[in-house]
Amino acid sequence: MDGRDKLLECLDRLQAHYDIDRWHWREDTSPFDVCAGAVLVQHTAWANVEKAVAALHAAGISDVEALARLGEAELAGLIRPAGTPAVKARRLKALAALVMEHGGFQGLFRLPGGELRGLLLSTHGIGPETADVIMLYAARHAVIVHDAYTARLCRRIGVGPEGGGYDAWQRWLDARLPGGLAYRWRGHAAIVVHCKETCRAKPRCAACPLRDLCDYGAREAATDALRPG
Structure with a gap:
């Protein structure tokens, strides 16, 4: 099974295994909540x-x-639970200014994808991952989000580009995943749920629906087999 087929099989299994509708960004989540969450979740x-x-x-x-x-000071006080409140308040205010310059979310999200992403990336405190989260979950563009969870899953199942940063991973994934919005939305959500519940930093391999496809799981099984009973 090549890397593309393995990745697609894994995503199909994850979407069947988990209740993706428990994911915190659903179809009825407001653009405001998605955008605020995308900034606040940093670190x-x-x-x-x-x-x-x-x-x-x-x-x-x-x-x-x-x-x-x-x-800004009042905003920082409200968002203190998310950490670094002054930093994130400044970032939220910058994003709000961008949205207001375009007459609201509808006006901003009406822009072509490339133009929208460029504007997001030029906004204070918004990097590629945050921009793509906003693109996918708020603006409903069928982009790839490459985050720490996606990297963890791909490393463990043994797929992905040789080296490379965010852009290289995004290009690799974009070339191998179906292009529909619903697939990319639910596929990314499934990865996040899986990595929170099962494929954690210290993984729960025995409960994993991907164990027979996972290079890491195979190594763990081989190690377990060598341990004295």
Whole structure:
């Protein structure tokens, strides 16, 4: 089985195995919540993001217009649970300014994909991964998100490009995955759920639906077989 076939088989199994609708960004998640979450999750756990977003909502900040009106210091106080509040407040304000310059999310997301991604990448605090999360989950462009979870899964099953950074991985994945929005949305969500629940930093290989396809799992099984009973 070549790398493409193995990757596709893994994604099919993951989507069948997990309840992807438990993923925190669903089809009815607002663009505001996706964009806020994409910035707030930088260098922190999702549980902390949920607390910060809940604090925003409790303060009546649930759309980009309210975020744009809010002072940076007050915003930092609300998002403190997500860590580095001053840094992330500045990034959220920069993103809000970009959205408002285009008349709201609808106007911004109406732009062609390449132009939209370029604008996101030129915005303070938004790198390739954050930009692509916004592109996929908020703007609904069928882009590839390459994150730490995708890298972990690919390394363990033994597929991927030789070396290379974010762009190289994105090109490799883009050339091998079906191009539909629903597939890429659910495929990425399945990887994240799998890596949170099973393929953790310390993996739970015995519970893994991919063990027979996984190079790491095969090595672990061989090691287990050599251990004294």
